[in-house]
Amino acid sequence: MSIDPTRSHAPGATPPPGVQDTEGEAAARHNGPRIVARRPEEATPAAAPPVLAAEAVTFAYPDGTVALHDLSLQLPQGLRVAILGANGCGKTTLFLNLNGILRPTSGTIVHNGEPIAYDRQSLRELRRRVGLVFQDPDSQLFAASVRQDISFGPLNLGWSEEVARAKVEQVIADTNLGELVDRPTHMLSYGQKKRVAIAGVLVMEPDVIIADEPTAGLDPETTARVLDLLDTLHDAGRSIVISTHDVEMALAWADHAIVLGRGHLLAEGPPATVLSDEHLLREAGLLPPLVVEAYRQLRGAGLLPASAPVPRTVEDLTALLVRHAKPRLAADSPPE
Amino acid sequence: MHPFPIDLYAYNNRLRDAHPAEKILFAGLTMLICLIASSPLVAVLALACVTVAVVRVAGIPLRAFWYFVRLPAGFIVIGVLTLAVTTVDPAGPQTLLALPVGPWHIGVVESSLARAVQVASVSFACVASMLALALTTPMVDLTDQLRKWRVPQLFIELMVLMYRFIFVFIETAQAMYIAQNARLGYSNWRRSLRSAGMLAANLYLRSQSRASLLFTALTARGYSGELRVLTAQPTWSRRNLILIACVESLLLLTTVATWWGAFV
Numbered sequence: 001m002s003i004d005p006t007r008s009h010a011p012g013a014t015p016p017p018g019v020q021d022t023e024g025e026a027a028a029r030h031n032g033p034r035i036v037a038r039r040p041e042e043a044t045p046a047a048a049p050p051v052l053a054a055e056a057v058t059f060a061y062p063d064g065t066v067a068l069h070d071l072s073l074q075l076p077q078g079l080r081v082a083i084l085g086a087n088g089c090g091k092t093t094l095f096l097n098l099n100g101i102l103r104p105t106s107g108t109i110v111h112n113g114e115p116i117a118y119d120r121q122s123l124r125e126l127r128r129r130v131g132l133v134f135q136d137p138d139s140q141l142f143a144a145s146v147r148q149d150i151s152f153g154p155l156n157l158g159w160s161e162e163v164a165r166a167k168v169e170q171v172i173a174d175t176n177l178g179e180l181v182d183r184p185t186h187m188l189s190y191g192q193k194k195r196v197a198i199a200g201v202l203v204m205e206p207d208v209i210i211a212d213e214p215t216a217g218l219d220p221e222t223t224a225r226v227l228d229l230l231d232t233l234h235d236a237g238r239s240i241v242i243s244t245h246d247v248e249m250a251l252a253w254a255d256h257a258i259v260l261g262r263g264h265l266l267a268e269g270p271p272a273t274v275l276s277d278e279h280l281l282r283e284a285g286l287l288p289p290l291v292v293e294a295y296r297q298l299r300g301a302g303l304l305p306a307s308a309p310v311p312r313t314v315e316d317l318t319a320l321l322v323r324h325a326k327p328r329l330a331a332d333s334p335p336e
Numbered sequence: 337m338h339p340f341p342i343d344l345y346a347y348n349n350r351l352r353d354a355h356p357a358e359k360i361l362f363a364g365l366t367m368l369i370c371l372i373a374s375s376p377l378v379a380v381l382a383l384a385c386v387t388v389a390v391v392r393v394a395g396i397p398l399r400a401f402w403y404f405v406r407l408p409a410g411f412i413v414i415g416v417l418t419l420a421v422t423t424v425d426p427a428g429p430q431t432l433l434a435l436p437v438g439p440w441h442i443g444v445v446e447s448s449l450a451r452a453v454q455v456a457s458v459s460f461a462c463v464a465s466m467l468a469l470a471l472t473t474p475m476v477d478l479t480d481q482l483r484k485w486r487v488p489q490l491f492i493e494l495m496v497l498m499y500r501f502i503f504v505f506i507e508t509a510q511a512m513y514i515a516q517n518a519r520l521g522y523s524n525w526r527r528s529l530r531s532a533g534m535l536a537a538n539l540y541l542r543s544q545s546r547a548s549l550l551f552t553a554l555t556a557r558g559y560s561g562e563l564r565v566l567t568a569q570p571t572w573s574r575r576n577l578i579l580i581a582c583v584e585s586l587l588l589l590t591t592v593a594t595w596w597g598a599f600v
């Protein structure tokens with residue numbers, strides 16, 4: 001995919017040199033928060049070494065349910081990765097394996113090129129570097145106040161009280177939780193709980209944050225806020241991995257997509273490629289994103305050339321139409 | 337509505353940021369003196385002081401305070417009735433009331449009435465003291481303070497988890513109740529019993545899965561057997577300490593005076 005000068009990017013992201021304020025960006029600002037693709041540069045997953053990888057991982061639960069079948073995949077360093085799949089396809093199980101909470105029945109998990117070890121010391125280090133945010137914040141938040149909850153991880157790492165206190169305050173500032181810190185966790189809204197859960201993991205300064213369905217059950221505005229927060233963490237150089245079944249969001253947000261189906265790897269690659277493969281998505285129990293469907297139909301109707309890149313957002317699609325279809329329609333209509 | 341209104345006041349009152357030790361001291365000493373004195377006079381005085389502290393100092397509406405004090409009143413009254421009512425001799429000089437029941441008489445004598453009044457007044461004063469603490473001090477502050485006093489970790493962790501889970505359970509139970517009610521689960525007496533039983537059983541199963549989820553999530557954040565968190569660093573207030581000293585001295589002096597009266 002080439003860099004399209006009319007492609008939108010999120011407010012606040014540094015635009016590539018020479019890119020003007022586009023309609024997409026203006027619209028994004030006017031319509032309030034929404035998911036906007038941000039791609040300062042095109043991701044090249046193949047070049048980046050994986051921060052985490054699963055090698056031939058099979059995992060069976062004690063009751064015999066085999067949740068992961070001979071799964072091999074790589075999570076590239078420094079990218080935003082979306083792991084897609086229907087309910088029950090093994091996303092949560094995979095994440096618990098990546099963080100060392102579950103141990104593969106066979107196969108290995110590799111972290112920064114090293115197979116992970118399961119002794120106490122190694123696990124503590126792994127859990128500091130690989131932060132796991134759970135899907136249900138109620139299962140993660142235990143303390144009576146937000147500040148206390150955030151301080152749990154740092155104290156487990158054996159940091160001194162002063163260091164822990166400083167890190168907690170830093171994270172509270174970074175995640176804009178200032179006005180919530182002294183509230184009890186049970187007086188927070190669901191979206192606020194999600195943000196506190198992320199902060200509680202972030203404070204341990206992981207290099208990779210794995211968030212299990214971080215946007216499931218959130219309204220569009222809160223979804224955008226959570227994704228914004230994850231983007232901020234990504235801008236600080238972290239790898240971000242999320243699981244989701246929201247194909248639209250994955251297409252707009254991720255740099256790299258991985259599709260799972262019934263514990264098997266179905267595909268991995270650039271989101272625009274992976275998420276425009278209708279056959280693959282149906283096999284995974286998902287539907288193609290609407291914007292891809294629209295693009296396909298427009299191409300079928302001859303309004304877009306076969307060479308047009310797959311759009312990742314509605315703004316992308318509009319830009320394509322403006323560039324390709326508008327001149328054609330103008331030429332077709334008889335002069336008055 | 338918030339499932340636990342006491343908690344709302346704990347976070348929204350004028351003593352919210354006072355040192356928790358001050359509040360524990362006030363409630364604890366007041367209760368201790370009431371129990372030692374065992375005198376209706378001291379208890380009523382304590383009740384008055386606590387009410388003034390809660391309403392005037394902490395700014396909690398009198399009606400709200402009264403509402404919470406009233407809640408355990410039923411228990412206290414039932415408990416005290418059994419003290420007041422005994423088998424009596426209908427001709428006894430102390431007998432105030434006697435009702436024939438078969439071959440016996442049950443009723444009230446002066447001493448049993450005095451005992452009932454004493455227990456009831458002391459109970460109410462203690463309940464009010466506890467409530468004053470509960471209504472002005474968030475749970476976090478209490479556990480923080482207990483940590484500083486080196487109360488055994490296990491005790492504090494149980495408090496923390498129980499407190500957190502009360503809300504999770506209430507929310508879960510409420511959601512289940514609404515769902516059952518929407519499908520007419522409570523439309524008659526028999527169905528209500530059945531539905532309530534199902535709710536209870538489900539709540540138990542869910543609490544188990546919740547607990548295991550929580551354990552997993554804590555493990556992911558490096559849990560190794562101890563729930564350590566940072567505690568706040570509150571400051572002492574001279575005014576509060578002076579007020580506490582005044583009230584407790586007053587109660588203590590009254591107690592001594594009642595003993596004096598008993599001896600003279």
Ligand SMILES: Nc1ncnc2c1ncn2[C@@H]1O[C@H](COP(=O)(O)OP(=O)(O)O)[C@@H](O)[C@H]1O
Pocket residue numbers: 061062063065066067085086087088089090091092093094
């Ligand atoms: N604790 C468990 N015991 C047994 N089977 C489980 C357990 N947790 C999940 N599974 C099963 O493993 C499979 C994958 O589940 P999960 O990883 O939770 O999927 P996802 O997160 O993608 O929805 C499902 O078939 C599920 O029923």
Ligand SMILES: [Mg+2]
Pocket residue numbers: 091092093135212
């Ligand atoms: Mg899941």
